[in-house]
Amino acid sequence: MSDWLRLRVPFMYDLLDHLKHYQAPKNLNFWYFFGALSLLVLGNQLLTGIWLLMYYTPTAADAMASIEFMMREVNFGWLFRYLHAAGASFFFVVVYLHMYRALLYGSYKAPREILWLSGCVMLLLLMAEAYTGYVLPWGQMSYWAARVITSLFKTIPVIGEPLVLLIQGDYEVSEVTLHRFFSFHVVLFPLIILGFVFFHTLCLHAVGSNNPDGIEIKDNLDAQGKPKDGVSFHPFYTVKDVMGVGIFLFIFLSVVFLAPRGWGLVLEPENFEIANPMVTPLHIKPSWYLAPYYAILRAVPDKSLGAIAMFASLLMFFLLPWLDRSPVRSMRYKGPLSRITLGLFTVSFLGLLIVGCLPATYWATFSARIFAILYFSFFFLMPIYSYYDWHKVPPSRLTI
Amino acid sequence: MILLLLIGCFFSVAQPILDAPDFSYQKEAQIKAGAKAFAQSCFSCHSMNYMRTDALTLAAGIKSENAMAWPKDSWMGHPPPDLSLVTAYRGVDYVYSYLRGYYLDAEVEGGYENIVMPGTQMPNPFSLMQGDQVLLTQDIAHKRLFEVLDLKTKGTMTPQEFEDYVTSIVAYLVYASDPSEADRYAYAPWVLGFLAIFVLIMIRLDLVYWAEIHEQHDHEKN
Structure with missing residues (x-):
């Protein structure tokens, strides 16, 4: 059966075969x-x-x-x-x-x-x-x-x-x-x-x-x-x-x-x-999943600049591979600076999500600005803190 | 500090605290009574279009083809809306408090003002049943309705009868906004029960499969 398939649809066959024998970390x-x-x-x-x-x-x-x-x-x-x-x-x-x-x-x-x-x-x-x-x-x-x-x-x-x-x-x-x-x-x-x-x-x-x-x-x-x-x-x-x-x-x-x-x-x-x-x-208000970016849009007083900030907040993710200059990958072996900034990023993302769903009152706009600054500093400062952080040496084999 | 910022965001505009209806445990009977009450008090002006084939609705005499068709420019451009989804977009407590929130105000055309929707176009539909309420104080922010409204003259119903009447209307409106609730609640235990058992079996299966990997790993380490 498998040879029959392999001769007729080699591509599909290899794909299924590959899915089955794909080696995933333990x-x-x-x-x-x-x-x-x-x-x-x-x-x-x-x-x-x-x-x-x-x-x-x-x-x-x-x-x-x-x-x-x-x-x-x-x-x-x-x-x-x-x-x-x-x-x-x-x-x-x-x-x-x-x-x-x-x-x-x-x-x-x-x-x-x-x-x-x-x-x-x-x-x-x-x-x-x-x-x-x-x-x-x-x-x-x-x-x-x-x-x-x-x-x-x-x-x-x-x-x-x-x-x-x-x-x-x-x-x-x-x-x-x-x-x-x-x-x-x-x-x-x-x-x-x-x-x-x-x-x-x-x-x-x-x-x-x-x-x-x-x-x-x-x-x-x-x-x-x-x-x-x-x-x-x-x-x-x-x-x-x-x-x-x-x-x-x-x-x-x-x-x-x-x-x-x-x-x-x-x-x-x-x-x-x-x-x-x-x-x-x-x-x-937008749906909750778009609220963080909407909060950034409202946080900027000028509409065109706000729109740019909003698109930038999404484009930041694209730059991540080149912003991170850390020699290790996992948070397990990165230092305190990386951990704290990731924590602050998490808080700022959730904070933006919440204020993006609220009416634009003075306090909502004020907190959106603070969270937006935290959000962007996570990315902009990454080349610095990821490089100068106190890293640990990762093990040579996986820890289970 | 971040927490304080978020708390600051939640302080909102001055409004009375809305009352929540106390629904009966006999849901179906209450919804049926509510459909009759709706036919009696609301259907003369408001339609119930999305319930055109609902048996309970038809039994109460609410037939879509008999609904009042208002021209777009009637009622100063705000003709009585269709009420099929009113509790979904206004909120259950809002509708309940609105229906019980009329009070006498000589300055308003029609003689009644509403505490939760000031300037409402809807004339008080319940003045005979409920009697007339008066506003005790202008300072209504964050107050309960019973603190600021008082019954001045008696109506044909006792306060308890009137509360039951309005509650049944709200129960019917909630039903109309999502008639699938009874079905959903009936299926839920079966669906979720099946998944709970399925998950337990899968956890056990996962442990059996992975025991081999863990053993092998421990062996390599020693």
Whole structure:
């Protein structure tokens, strides 16, 4: 059977073979679940999305009604809708934790730069996907968030105006925009994301997984040329990942079945009101997963500079492999400076997330500025503190 | 310091503290009563469009085709909204407090002002049932409703009857905003129970598989 396949579809065969015999480090911990979990959530979004598409109507008059009718009159329509909506929030939870793992163990450092960069591109694509999807119910916050975000692209010099016109398809956000976002959300972004997922996995298999010790398992090979500290991905990590999937699904489905609006974080109250271009909501806020960047935008008094700061806050991630001048990868062997700055970065990211969801009061703006400074200093000062830190020498073999 | 910053962000505008409805344990009976009360007190102006095929709603006489169709420019451009999702976007406590928050105010057209939505266009629908309330003090910030509102004249209902009546309407509105709740709660124990058992089995399986790796590693170390 295997020879039969190998002769006819060598590419697919090698791929499956490679997946099975992929050598993963022995000591991968809790933080290594989130790659597989983001694949799971991606699958959930694609499947539930297909079902939502069967009933959704992308017009200003019928968008919300078609969703509400689906949730009431289609068998398990509510389940598909809630799985898709909560899935979006959980997608960002797992992706942020997946990225945090890279920060903890230096997975972005050479030779994994391309792996990290492809992940950063996927984060941007995921945001675009989430944002276009958020507009589709055509609620108040869908409409006004669409207006705020498209207006940000106007700040780009020269090409800004025509670009916004192209995205919106109109001089204001309108039903034409809804049609365009529908097409982006359903075809354009998912296709590109799938392509990048494939590329990301290929890159991973080329360089191999990093691990909590941040040392190369390929440096210690046995007589057969296999890494001494490696184990086959199957069955050792498939069994672990399936366990992780079970734990994740327990948490995810608890939200879907018991609190599907996720306390206003999964489905915001404001978005149950139908879009009305004549009434501006008192307080326009993005979904929680975009709130940190929105807080940075509001923290800067000038709008164009704010937009630049916001885009810069995302682009910073792309520079990480070259900002980190530490000789070791893992936080386990980095010194106190790296640990403290990562701690402050964590606090500032969560702080920005919280103030980004609050109305722009004096205190919210003031704290957003402090957090934004902390956020950027983590990146800008990295070449200094990562170089002059007191590092420990990593072991030559993995610690289990 | 960071904590203090965040606490500072949460101080907000002066408003009374909203009352929370005390829902009955007999949910279904209360929702049915609420649908009847909705048909009696709300349906003459407000539609319930997303519940066009819901059996409980139809049984109470709320039929979408009979709903009042208001022109867009009626009521000074704010015609009575559809109430299918009102508790979802306003909040349950808000709707409950709003319905009980009318008080006499001679300066307002119609004679009634509302404590949670000042300047509301909706005339007091409950003045006969509830009786008339008066505002005791202008200083309503962070006060409970019973501290600032007092019943001046009796209505056809006792205060307890009126509270039950409004609570049932709110119970029905909550149901209408998400009728899947009963289904979800019925499936949840099965889905989560299955996953709990599945996770336990997988943890055991994981330990069995990895015992070999750990043994081998210990062996190499010694």
